Amino acid sequence: MVFHYKGSEDITNSVSLLISILIRYPEVAKINYDPDKHNLNFTFIHSGIISDQELYQLKDNILSSIEMYNILEGKTPEVVKLDYNITDNLTMIEILRDVDTLVQEEIALMVELFRQYIKNSLITDDNESLVDEDLVIQEELIEHMLESIKNKSENKRLYAFRDEGRVLVFNK
Template identity: 55%
Template sequence: MGVCYKGKNNDVNSSVGLLISILVCYPEVAAINFDPEKQLLRFTFMYSKVLIDNELNDLKARLLSSIEVYNLLEGKDNNVILLNSQICDNLTIIEVQRDVNTLVQEEITLIVELFRQYFNNNLVTEGYDYYIEEEIVAQEEMIGHMLERMKGTSQDKYLFAFREEGKVLVFDK
């Protein structure tokens, strides 16, 4: 998949590329936002049922403890980890917020895998062609490099990316 973004700022191109790569590599992520003021990435997941409060609290506890253990093992700190949710008809929309400056690609994989295991077959995903292992590793490495390039940038574009009918769409405000 090729991408062309006609922006003047190379930081914007990196940010757009990162959002596209995350959506391509992780079909479980329904949408992703970048908030440049707060330096946050917001990952949106959709669950095909309504979650009750204690299920959401259990998910939040698992997510926070998993990230905390990962960071403890890696000897790293994290600044922002928030989990928000809202019910829309028979769907539960869950948003995970992470600060860009302490986030690494392996943690993104951990978050996605936790959602995959917790929600089993009820996580809303758009079908995609399965990649061979080498392609997945290359995509994850690319995400890691782009994430590192975003740290400390002065990018001012609020970006929103989502998947629709097999395409990744990216918008800025």
């Protein structure tokens, strides 16, 4: 895939990052990039309404796992927040993370935690056409793009989501 934008390479790196995350992790329903705050907001969708008790337990388990991962890596994240929104018969769960301390392995951990805790109720897109080699390439791209946007100032808010098997990216 090749992207052409009027603007800097930074926009292309940001767009590539969001696309790579959505391609590699079909469990991520949408992702937003806020360049002013330098944050990524990951959204996962549970196909149903999660009770307050289950949400509290999910939040505690995921945040403590992310905290432990960062302690083991010797990092102190600036932003790690989990929030949710219930709409119709769906629960949208969002994790907000600062880009400066985020790495690809932590994204993989977040996704795996959702797979374990939500199991069959986690709405995912089909990426069965990707072979292991493609998945590794996407992981390498994610790591490279994260590193490239950490030290660059960008001014475009980006919003990416899935729609009928496609990944769409918009500039807010």
